[in-house]
Amino acid sequence: MSDSDLQAQAAKKDAEDELRGKRGEFVLDDTVYLDGNSLGALPAVVQERVADVISRQWGKLRIRSWDESGWWTAPERIGDRIAPLVGAAPGQIVVGDSTSVNVFKALVAAVRMVRDSGEGRDEIVVDATTFPTDGYIAQSAARMTGCTLVPVTPAEVPGVLGPRTAVVLLNHADYRTGRLHDLPGLTAAVHDAGALVVWDLCHTAGALPVGLDAHGVDLAVGCTYKYLNGGPGSPAYIYVRADLQARFDSPLPGWNSHAEPFGMRPEFEAAQGAVRGRVGTPDILSMLALDAALDVWDGVSIEAVRAKSLALTDFFVDCVTAYVPEGRVDVLTPAAHGQRGSQVALRSEDAGDVMRRLVEQGVVGDFRAPDVLRFGFTPLYVGFADVERAAGVLARTLGEPAG
């Protein structure tokens, strides 16, 4: 297909895009920003809302804001705003801490739940292709609970499950290739083996329907600065399924998870509900920036986001196939929709140099060593003309001698 054909297709797709109005709610420029899978773009509402949090809530009301501005309950209130995006009923998600810290809470609490049932389970199975921090934290959780770590690829998980399996930690999407793993099927397999599963949703929450409740997921964690656009290092969250909350025994029982936090009692007594996942004083500025950022989801269905995400990634692969000389890049991301997240990864020998030159030309993705070009597609603000332009710049860059 010619450039002009694909440009015409892009224009038609943009005109028909039911989410196109959302783009205006973000601060964007003429960059094609395909790195929302690393740091989401800025929702315009955040600036004003954070200014109010600082100048009025902190500056004028000061300590009174813990009650009057709802600071104290922000972790569970904002958790309930994330809940519908990942298919969770209210009361099961709290926001706070980093993803790494939440992985630790989830894994240790899961091992304890399994052991409370009286079984001699002592293996933590972990996705060996995971974003490394999950593996490091899993290793620590295994060490501190007397478990053995079993690192395998997601495809190998069913084969290693057995009577020794306590918990399985999996990523919903592979951060390098963009491959989407089978959450319903793997969750069922783990349950069949009598174990619990913890899903890391960093690369899927806000990009596609997750269906935590529908698929009976036990525990989940995720960050909020990718497809949820919460800002750099914005607080992560933990999901604890309602019927497991009474058995959630946190390794980080800070005062915020106490049944009576202001009672200042020397003995710990866990609160009821998802607030057991809280630890210390919540980081209010970052948390309320995230709260504001979530406003862009008002009136948006995650199914519409998924449909557009697939259309964007399909179209990107079409444009790359049409524009880039054959053999110059390999598409690492699966073609099947059911195995694809919201990013496209291309393997290229000189990927580091290529990405540097793309960024110079206003097409921002990122590079993952040793040879991967990653492009993330955030349906709320990326359009089809952006996609066509990115593929064109990529093709021209790959056709030029290395800089």
Next chain:
Amino acid sequence: MSDSDLQAQAAKKDAEDELRGKRGEFVLDDTVYLDGNSLGALPAVVQERVADVISRQWGKLRIRSWDESGWWTAPERIGDRIAPLVGAAPGQIVVGDSTSVNVFKALVAAVRMVRDSGEGRDEIVVDATTFPTDGYIAQSAARMTGCTLVPVTPAEVPGVLGPRTAVVLLNHADYRTGRLHDLPGLTAAVHDAGALVVWDLCHTAGALPVGLDAHGVDLAVGCTYKYLNGGPGSPAYIYVRADLQARFDSPLPGWNSHAEPFGMRPEFEAAQGAVRGRVGTPDILSMLALDAALDVWDGVSIEAVRAKSLALTDFFVDCVTAYVPEGRVDVLTPAAHGQRGSQVALRSEDAGDVMRRLVEQGVVGDFRAPDVLRFGFTPLYVGFADVERAAGVLARTLGEPAG
């Protein structure tokens, strides 16, 4: 002494106050704000700086800010700004996570250090009068390291130290009474017993010289939202003495503490230095708000802050003694300067109701169940006229029938 004598004294003290110019760097109103030991007032510079972080660093530079705006190194850079306030040379403090999470890191790492030396030490001694979260987290750290928790008052600590002691967790100041504990003496006693000490500096950092390096403290943690004015729930910090860093084996080895964080290697290899105390992606908005807030310390000596703090608390007790009918309140805070932090706690039977009425009259302290009125004195923005006014309002309130 008459009201007018004390008012004249206040005016003279304010005129002679070398820190009086600092008050103008904060957003204040006609409230007498004596709750900076809970949430410090807003430094005026924060609003503008956070607006720039959001609109330019996040909004325009986006992902590039991890390098170009110094986001990635913020935890150690800001740690180095806190360091001189607590008597630490650079390279020993990193900022991030909550105090509770840092207490967990410090205690578990300390137990591991002690055990690496081959000794059978299995007791964690903890300040039983501590802010409760420290006790809850210490209980968890003990459980996860196979230790026994030994809760005693700070005065009882020397008596329980012995060959089984692994680590001692102490608060530098008691959050209820404002009593300052003997950091040099207790540190030396713990070392004499062959154990390590972790100090919680929440109620002293920014209020008085701590002298971490000078007194050979092993590990320390603290929050930044009290006397450091970092904002609601701003990130906490951890201090790991330079010569212990190579043995700091974190229970939360997230990718930020890896020797090569962007290598995405499956095996964990700890970074060198204080960055071992980092865990996940740092919370940039809150962290850079704290960075801005620390600007108010430029040109301020912590010794001058301490001198004014003692003068303020002395004067408050003088005014209370002069104005409040004898027997109506008991001063819980020690009279000896060496045993006093930067707050004054008064016991009053109807403390909850009294504090509610004080707040209505523009004198803001806080109430701690069952019977404590807490007044915190932040030398950077509290003046002597404020102190006299607060004591006067308190005396009138105590003289009125309960509302």
